[in-house]
Amino acid sequence: MSGGLSGGASGAAAAGEVVLSARDVHRDYQLAGETVHAVRGISLEVRAGDWVALVGPSGCGKSTLLNLLGAIDRPTSGTIAVRGRDIAALRDRDATAFRLRHVGFVFQRFYLMPQLSALENIELPMAEAGVARAERRARARELLAYVGLDARERHRPAELSGGEQQRAAIARALANRPAFLLADEPTGELDAATGAGIIALFARLNAAGTTIVVVTHDGDLARAARRVIHLRDGHVVNEVHA
Template sequence: MIRLVGVTKSYTVGDQVVPVLKGIHLEVQRGEFVAVMGPSGSGKSTLMHILGLLDRPSSGDYELNGASVLHLASNDLARLRNQNIGFVFQNFHLIPRMSAVRNVELPMVYAGVPRAKRRARAMELLEMVGMANRAHHLPNELSGGQRQRVAIARALANDPSILLADEPTGALDQQTGAEILRILRDLHAAGRTVMVITHDPHVARAGKRVLHMVDGEIVREEVPDEPR
């Protein structure tokens, strides 16, 4: 499903070139739950941006579902991203002036889904994450855990094959974070491909495979014990 070959990413700062990713080789099969773990500055968020088609690598190749995406135009990348990838971020990224249900509807607006159908789908997803009774509340009327549940529902709006979560529990207390991890595990158990970016070993162990990043490289891989 996902294949990176020799992917690098560098940024120019003044007259210096700063390497962030240094030749990443990675394969993720359909239906896997993979955690990418590393300290701040290790390149894991940059990797997620490339996997999510939010940024392009400086060199190397990226194949999604067997086809290289590097030479696609920006509009084509946006369409592919909208159809295939759902995002969950640490700080939720909900639109403050929109209710929970309208936030969940938003990706479907961009996809051209008719109003009645997208409202029904949004309510179904909010029900799935336990937020149907808060559908018409604004984000500032919700707790952090509730906002993250809405963000997960929004990420699933267009039924993406891949869910990318960047520090999904980073802004939450331990108990609420555990509830969010349970939802991600349930989505994986239902057949969804899930990738979690984290610096937290406890969160990483939710994955079936953990990739450890240091200084822009994947330095090792482990398979955690099943949680008790």
Template sequence: MADVFSEAVIRCEQVHRRYTMGDADVHAVRGIDLEIARGEFAAITGPSGCGKSTLLHLLGAIDAPSSGRVFVNGRDTAQLDDAEATAFRLRHIGFVFQRFYLMPTLSAQENVELPLAEAGLGKTARRARASELLGYVGLGDRRGHRPTQLSGGEQQRVAIARALANEPALLLADEPTGELDAATGEKLLALFGQLNRDGTTLVFVTHDSVVANTARRVIRLLDGRVATDVRQASA
């Protein structure tokens, strides 16, 4: 793996995130400086409560920093209003969540088509794109099945196909193997490796150091700060 990448997809500059929980003030992220370059495969790890998911939400323009700046694909996300942030996420960021969040009344094909329809793609083009993506994640023969007819691993692969629908600059995943058994989780991690080899910039959060070590860069948080940041040979 080359250590030098040509372009930063993510750049964080002294990012802090504070919020109130009941009567307590929580300082979840504390002055993080970070770059993720195009083509990287990075895992963010650390103990519970260290700020992993908060940081991922900041990187994904779901949340805004209390201070500091987060740039994604060259855009300062703190400068986006709610409508702009929604449109930006749709076009530039794909999300894969632990609990899949598929629409239960829609088929796998229709779930993948949703972001394409929101982006204004015509019916014929979005059907073709969704079919292509489901084939890519190994579910070409399951296009017509609803989520309840799919295994957990298959549902997660549909969620990945949906996240890739609009060819985002960045794919973010929050504990993507957390709902899966060990064997299925290993298959999903292999798929992430293939996505990265095919050019997807990928960042996922996990509390599991074994899972994190499948990535090519491991960023460990502790008390809202970057404790270690290690690049390693491809798994």
């Protein structure tokens, strides 16, 4: 497709270049008066074109790590760098702008804006980035066509099936040509057949050069990834390359 799916805003990454790196990252938070050590000294690198699956039991720190990598959350200590730029120390305004232009988020429960149509949902991040109306509408249509929803652009989320909602959410995540895609349990709310469709979409995206980090319990999704990192109690316990 024209303009590419990702890497646009931050410049096209050369294959194999380190896009994302975490060094000795810790994240503690308070829960009911107790300190929870969600992430305990994790280090990892994600290269351009990688597809990394973070797996592990509930509460092992996968989602927390994903939030840290996407600058939604800040580490208690350690550094997280995107193409050498430390994002852990960004102020809220800069972190927001960073998420807008460099990160594509996909959530388990899709989280599309219920009051907007599929097309408008995809336009939303572009509108925020100041993309002209005609241009963003054209790209949104292009992305909808890419994820197979071109006939559903005027539908509201409530009028779409779970799989269609997740496809629209993936299209939204790609809107500003992010450096990488972060997905938290993207098949968690879907049946096996629909989930398989989403996995196939991820594979197609990755094949087209999109860097993906996905948190999942879904064995099929993990097996589709190039690298699988196992986490337990906030630590990386092993890593398997496909």
